[in-house]
Amino acid sequence: MRRLNRIIPVVPAQAYKTYQVVSPRSTHWRPATCEEAACGAYERGWKTLIDETTERGQQQAHYIRKLSGRRFREDKHVEGLTAFVFEPGQKCFGQHEVPLERPPLYFVKGGDFRGNPLGTPPRQHRRGGDWVEDFAEHQDRLNRAIEKG
Structure with a gap:
């Protein structure tokens, strides 16, 4: 902080x-979809760079490839780095909130x-x-x- x-x-x-x-978040906000929150990643797509030389990076890459259910293409970068490029119109990996009225x-x-x-x-x-x-x-x-x- x-x-x-x-x-x-x-x-x-x-x-x-x-x-x-x-x-307050507890009384004045609610969870929202990417579309409701006008999420830039949802609207334009996004790129996530993963270092597959680390255990954490290998776990992240496995999740993206096998479990995420999202559409993407892979671009290999420098040794061990993979860029996952996600198409627009699908849920990002973040969590969104919108204000209640x-x-x-x-x-x-x-x-x-x-x-x-x-x-x-x-x-x-x-x-x-x-x-x-x-x-x-x-x-x-x-x-x-x-x-x-």
Whole structure:
């Protein structure tokens, strides 16, 4: 995982609020076919390069040739390398997901990326407009506090 570069906060985590809009995979996504997901490999075909000098490569090549059920041609490359070229219109080897037609979830949580030291329970807004209004009111309170000094 790539490390994030974050601005070093000037106040402790408990002084922050986190506004979050989420669409969890478990409730807002479903498995999909290559066609539903507009998979490029499905639409245009693809090439997989396998190193048959390794045990793993031999297993992969065996699977493609004998078990995959996909249409392909083989192109031999440098010693031990085989390119399997797959025709368009067939299932790729990946797994796809598409979003369900569900609105996202709108949360306001205590703290920031460092945590929620006060243990403030998250608040879930039922409507996006309420979440936006909460955010605007919070920003207004911050601006007034800055103006006061």
